[in-house]
Amino acid sequence: MGKKVKIGVIGCGRIANASHLPSYRNNPDAELVYVCDILKDRADEAAKEYGAKAVYDYKEVINDPEIDAISICTPNYCHSSIAIEALNAGKDVLCEKPAARILSEAEEMREAKNKTGKILNIGVVNRFKNGVNKVKELIEGGELGNIHHVYMSFRAYRSIPGIGGAFTTKAISGGGVLIDWGIHFIDLVLYCCGEPKAKTVSSEAFCHLGKDIKNYNYVYMWAEPSADFNGTCDIEESITGLIRTDGPVISFNGAWAQNIDEDEMFIDFMGDKGGIRYMYRTGEFTYYSTKNGMLSSTKYTYRQGDAFQNEIDAYIKAVQEGNDQLPSNININIETSRIMDAIYRSAEQHREITL
Numbered sequence: 001m002g003k004k005v006k007i008g009v010i011g012c013g014r015i016a017n018a019s020h021l022p023s024y025r026n027n028p029d030a031e032l033v034y035v036c037d038i039l040k041d042r043a044d045e046a047a048k049e050y051g052a053k054a055v056y057d058y059k060e061v062i063n064d065p066e067i068d069a070i071s072i073c074t075p076n077y078c079h080s081s082i083a084i085e086a087l088n089a090g091k092d093v094l095c096e097k098p099a100a101r102i103l104s105e106a107e108e109m110r111e112a113k114n115k116t117g118k119i120l121n122i123g124v125v126n127r128f129k130n131g132v133n134k135v136k137e138l139i140e141g142g143e144l145g146n147i148h149h150v151y152m153s154f155r156a157y158r159s160i161p162g163i164g165g166a167f168t169t170k171a172i173s174g175g176g177v178l179i180d181w182g183i184h185f186i187d188l189v190l191y192c193c194g195e196p197k198a199k200t201v202s203s204e205a206f207c208h209l210g211k212d213i214k215n216y217n218y219v220y221m222w223a224e225p226s227a228d229f230n231g232t233c234d235i236e237e238s239i240t241g242l243i244r245t246d247g248p249v250i251s252f253n254g255a256w257a258q259n260i261d262e263d264e265m266f267i268d269f270m271g272d273k274g275g276i277r278y279m280y281r282t283g284e285f286t287y288y289s290t291k292n293g294m295l296s297s298t299k300y301t302y303r304q305g306d307a308f309q310n311e312i313d314a315y316i317k318a319v320q321e322g323n324d325q326l327p328s329n330i331n332i333n334i335e336t337s338r339i340m341d342a343i344y345r346s347a348e349q350h351r352e353i354t355l
């Protein structure tokens, strides 16, 4: 056990309470010192639950010389400003995904990280999932042969989160289903396929169901409790596209909302010797083999563990060791921001983008 890492968590909403705060509490090498939210009640509640000090301005956290590292769990609009200020104040940073709303903000974050030499990891939690690492292992072991095509499906029927709120307002979120769900799928595929680099991107994005907020048919809102009929919905609720890389071609369909009641959250890795269908929600996967002149399929089960705990544990250890090379570091993750930026540009301009 090394020196205890003194932590501040900035933003005490859903992801902080579901994963960062309990995972820090479970880690014997972490000491949660501050919880911060601009909403006083949220910071106060977290302080009570986790035995930390509540503050309402993140500057108090990053200006405290006692603090070693922070988690940024705020909406996307302030990821880059908080991360850059924290890095410049000498703190290590774990910032929730996406790195930022737009590529230029993510690049500024990367510059600050590289200038200060501190850690900047992005919350791409799939890299810490046991099943994803098993898929990566099978691919690296050559079980699929050469992977020529990966297909990602992140489609749901009625899942626009908090329509008219932060998630559907581009100025706050940077985008819709791609930047919220698609980022996880792109990142997972890049990780499993040995970090290929994108060459061209072509896509189209749609906002037909949510734009007419008053008439959007839904059952419930999963992020914010209800629709804001006077709010904004200027993001994509569904998207389709193709990414050519120096490795496999990646094609995708994503939807927060569509008029097909199928929840299709999976990734198909298609190689010349075998294939894998990875079920995103459950983490189970099936491996299809052509070994020994026979077609076979194997469904894998394994101990799933808690990926968020794995992520936080790896971060604490990295801070103790001064290791800025975790697979979630910004220098790797910037490729996802680069691809998403090209996807959005392609959809806006209705043409292929060369990177």
Ligand SMILES: NC(=O)c1ccc[n+]([C@@H]2O[C@H](COP(=O)([O-])OP(=O)(O)OC[C@H]3O[C@@H](n4cnc5c(N)ncnc54)[C@H](O)[C@@H]3O)[C@@H](O)[C@H]2O)c1
Pocket (backbone or CB within 6 Å): 010, 011, 012, 013, 014, 015, 016, 036, 037, 038, 039, 042, 058, 073, 074, 075, 076, 078, 096, 097, 098, 123, 124, 125, 180, 223
């Ligand atoms: N890794 C994952 O699987 C995952 C899952 C959910 C959310 N997220 C990401 O986590 C982030 C937060 O999402 P959420 O669902 O928890 O949102 P949320 O709205 O539930 O929580 C965000 C909190 O940040 C607070 N906040 C806003 N601006 C702040 C500021 N300047 N200083 C301090 N606090 C501030 C808000 O008041 C709110 O309490 C988003 O970037 C989202 O993409 C990641």
